[in-house]
Amino acid sequence: MNQPLSAEKYIKSRARSLKIDRCLVNADWETSRMAHVIIIRKHTNGNFTYAGYLVDLLCLGVKDTYYEFNMFQDHLEDWLDNHSEETEMIEVEYSLAHNIIFAGHDLAAEYHIPQHPDFVSTTCYLLEEDDEKIPLIEIHTGDENGLPHLIVGSENRQPVALARLKEYAGEGRYHYTILEDNPFTEDDDDFVDEEEFGEDDWDEEDGTDCIFWSKEEWESFINSLSQDNYPGFDVEISYINMCAVTRPELKKRGLDFRKMIENAGKGVDWEETAEDQTWLYGNEEKEELGKLYEQLFDNNRSRKSLKKTIEELKKGVSQWPRNPVFRNYLYNAYLLLGDKKTAEAEMHETVKLFPEYLVAKTIYAEWLLKHDRPEEVPALFNSKWYLSDLYSARKHFHINEFIHFNSAWLLYFLHIEDLCMADFYGSLLESVPDGALRELQHKLLQLLKIKRVMHVLTLIGIARSNPAEMDKLTSLLVSNSELYTKQL
Structure with missing residues (x-):
């Protein structure tokens, strides 16, 4: 018996089939430039699922979002009444709500500013596809001249968004304002220009603030760091390792870290709207794969149900022989059953039949490394370091493909003990949206963190004993801050 879908999976797979009941937005959205949009859909059972989107039309885009699933009507109406007491909401056509969001x-996408991870992973699926079927309505964004205007509170300076504006808009092509107190105040006295704000005033609770530290602040941190207190300073240690180990070593090899980052992200759809390299040729096989996926990764599965799923997967392989995803699921099913020998045979067969199937390549790469055959891994990926080079005919890549590909290279470089390249690929995985990584990636990144700590503690020991080395190290950390904000 199939288990019911979770709220998140239901929304991702079926929410768009639900009828739109109402769309609401705050009455002052045009003047405030901050829109709180609510989309409500009705189930056939009479219940409702809704999502709210806090949209900053000046710069940040979807900065917050939330949802409630399968609510009773009276609970929904009570919630709307309470919400309306705080904010005047008006009902609008879906097309307007869609265009605002x-x-x-x-x-935000124009300046590569990331959207709220829950929007990317879940609530975007409560909206219709953003295509020509939705009438285009002109919505003014940015300031009166159309320039992005980043307005932040004193406790959250949005360093990543600011770095993206500096890079993609350029100096003089954006505005940046810090509100000392309430970020929604209209009192001009509460506005502080960026030029008036010094480095010492940054909120040190944000781990990324270290990229703005002065040489003196870095020296104080370095003198206080030890083998006993380094846990909790992952960001600082990663930054030190990148500036003092990775970038200098890449430069010695004739490589440009900035260009490597750009090449690695080329064509990657961070919003997760692009499809994987599709092997699907019809809705029937897509639905069958969805059903088998639910069965395969059901936490309550038994050995009996797993064996039944394997038989269904074999039928899928026979019915859709051009689709390697069935074989990939079959490989996983044998692993879950504890039949490693058959799983490996399925893996080898998949690689042979579908040499361009990325998931099979990455699984095979892991197998090669486990069997101490690392010299065969580069050829498996045609010695291409970037997805866009490996699949040069493609223009777009799903974030899952980005994760699979870079995980394989990270595993390879950790295996051959090339910390420089491992750090590069690790930094790529650390840049993906929250919740996208699986257990394998977390294990690899944990191993990388251990190696980073070993190198950084060695560097710090040298710097403490030699003023010239301390000056050299802190100079590197300060001079590289602009590049690091780009990576973030």
Whole structure:
């Protein structure tokens, strides 16, 4: 018996089939430039699922979002009544609500500013596809001249968004304002220009603030770091390792870290709207794969149900022989059953039949490394370091493909003990949205962190005993801050 879908999986797979009941937005959205949009859909059982989107039309796009699943009508109405007491909401056509959300989203995307991870993973699926079927309505974004205007509170300076504006808009092509107290105040006295704000005033609770530290602050941190207190300083240690180990070593090899980062992200759809390299040729096989996926990764599965799923997967392989995903699921099913020998045979067969199937390549790469055959891994990926080079005919890549590909290279470089390249690929995985990584990636990144700590503690020991080395190290950390904000 199939288990019911979780709220998140239901929304991702079926929410768009639900009828739109109402769309609401705050009455002052045009003047405040901050829109709180609510989309409500009705189930056939009379219950409701809704999502809210806080959209900053000046710069940040979808900065917050939430949802409630399968609510009773009286609970929904009570919630709406309470919400209306705080904010005047008006009912609008779906097309306007849709255009407001995606106008903010697209403005942020223009400057590579990441959207709220829950929007990317879940609540975007409560919206219709953003295509020509939705009438285009002009929504003004940015300031009166159309320039992005980043307005932040004193406790959250949005260093990543600011770095993206500096890089993609350029100096003089954006505005940046810090509000000392309430970020929604209209009192001009509460506005502080960026030029008036010094480095010492940054909130040190944000781990990324270390990229703005002065040489003196870095020296104080280095003198206080030890083998006993380094846990909790992952960001600082990663930054030191990148500036003092990875980038200098890459430069010696004739490689440009900035260009490597750009090449690695080329074509990757961070919003998860692009499809994987599709092997699907019809809705029937897509539905069958969805059903088998639910069965395969059901936490309550038994050996009996697993064996039944394997038989169904074999039928899928026979019925859709051009689709390697069935074989990939079959490989996983044998592993879950504890039949490693048959799983490996399935893996080898998949690699042979579908040499361009990325998931099979990455699984095979892991197998090669486990069997101490690392010299065969580069050829498996045609010695290409970037997805866009390996699949040069493609223009877009799903974030899952980005994760699989870079995980394989990270595993390889950790295996051959090339910390420089391992750090590069590790930094790529650390840049993906929250919740996208699996257990394997977390294990690899944990191993990488251990190696980073070993190198950094060695560097710090040298710097403490030699003033010239301390000056050299702190100079590197300060001079590289702009590049690091780009990576973030």
